[in-house]
Amino acid sequence: MAGNMDESYWSRNVFQEFEFSVARLNFRGRFLGNGFVVHCDEEGTCLLMTCRHIFEDVRDPWSAAVDAYFSRSNDPFFRARLLYLDETRDLSF
Numbered sequence: 228m229a230g231n232m233d234e235s236y237w238s239r240n241v242f243q244e245f246e247f248s249v250a251r252l253n254f255r256g257r258f259l260g261n262g263f264v265v266h267c268d269e270e271g272t273c274l275l276m277t278c279r280h281i282f283e284d285v286r287d288p289w290s291a292a293v294d295a296y297f298s299r300s301n302d303p304f305f306r307a308r309l310l311y312l313d314e315t316r317d318l319s320f
Contacts, residue, residue: 250275250295252307254285259293265320273305279312279319288312 248264252275262277275295282288294304311320 246298250297250305250307252277252281253294253296253304254291259285262295274310274320275307277319279314279317282309282312282319 245263250262250264252259252262260277260281262275264273265276267273282291285291288309291309293307293309295307296304309319311318313319
């Protein structure tokens with residue numbers, strides 16, 4: 228940690244600042260993993276980044292409809308779909 232700030236200060240402030248950008252990702256009612264928003268356009272469409280390995284047990288990840296739940300959202304969930312997988316870096320969008 229930088230400076231004289233303790234870990235709880237950083238944890239609390241980082242969590243408060245980025246809480247809405249973190250999503251819980253479910254597929255057919257089963258928890259896959261977490262992701263976070265890396266970009267949103269003017270219409271509110273957002274790009275989430277997560278790990279590729281969370282899709283290992285999904286039979287056809289390219290056609291899977293993933294539910295993204297955000298803690299500060301009034302909507303129960305947002306429907307997401309896979310756009311990109313990078314096996315080498317264990318990334319997906």
